[in-house]
Amino acid sequence: xxxxxxxxxxxxxxxxxxxxxxxxxxxxxxxxxxxxxxxxxxxxxxxxxxxxxxxxxxxxxxxxxxxxxxxxxxxxxxxxxxxxxxxxxxxxxxxxxxxxxxxxxxxxxxxxxxxxxxxxxxxxxxxxxxxxxxxxxxxxxxxxxxxxxxxxxxxxxxxxxxxxxxxxxxxxxxxxxxxxxxxxxxxxxxxxxxxxxxxxxxxxxxxxxxxxxxxxxxxxxxxxxxxxxxxxx
Numbered sequence: 666x667x668x669x670x671x672x673x674x675x676x677x678x679x680x681x682x683x684x685x686x687x688x689x690x691x692x693x694x695x696x697x698x699x700x701x702x703x704x705x706x707x708x709x710x711x712x713x714x715x716x717x718x719x720x721x722x723x724x725x726x727x728x729x730x731x732x733x734x735x736x737x738x739x740x741x742x743x744x745x746x747x748x749x750x751x752x753x754x755x756x757x758x759x760x761x762x763x764x765x766x767x768x769x770x771x772x773x774x775x776x777x778x779x780x781x782x783x784x785x786x787x788x789x790x791x792x793x794x795x796x797x798x799x800x801x802x803x804x805x806x807x808x809x810x811x812x813x814x815x816x817x818x819x820x821x822x823x824x825x826x827x828x829x830x831x832x833x834x835x836x837x838x839x840x841x842x843x844x845x846x847x848x849x850x851x852x853x854x855x856x857x858x859x860x861x862x863x864x865x866x867x868x869x870x871x872x873x874x875x876x877x878x879x880x881x882x883x884x885x886x887x888x889x890x891x892x893x894x895x896x897x898x
Contacts, residue, residue, distance in 0.1 A: 723790025
């Protein structure tokens, strides 16, 4: 994908265009089966318990801060799109939960103390940032996660994306998504984590066709999403 300059204003425009009901129907109370499975799967990996401190990093409209708060955790959310944060606050108020949301540059040092969070969810975010910023993100996750804590990173499977792109180009139906300029292959991202001395396990997931994530020979190419579980020693 050709690199384009994307700013927080691009995400702000999307949020304003989509509106409140779209966010509820897709993220807070998802109607589609695949969107429900996505939320359930990520939460099953996070294993949130009451009174834990949980950060939704690159939170968008705050899906996992909302879910964590509903589970009794002390939930936080950070994103560099101010309209996303405004929407997150509005929706959580509507559902009677109060995570602590802030707008901040997620490519820089985050405004949290060392060893502060029990859990960190970084869902559908790293595909929106450069490789340089991914490295900084990993450094920050390692810094603010408590020893014994868990972080989950969930992103589209770039191998599957490339196969889909080839097929759609042949059908002359391909439409580029400039917001996904940071898609990354599994092995490359895992090299980044290893270089930061981060311990992780890799999982495959496909919310639309779950069986694709369980076929050993093909899941690397066919599963829609990748998920890494990071455990800080």
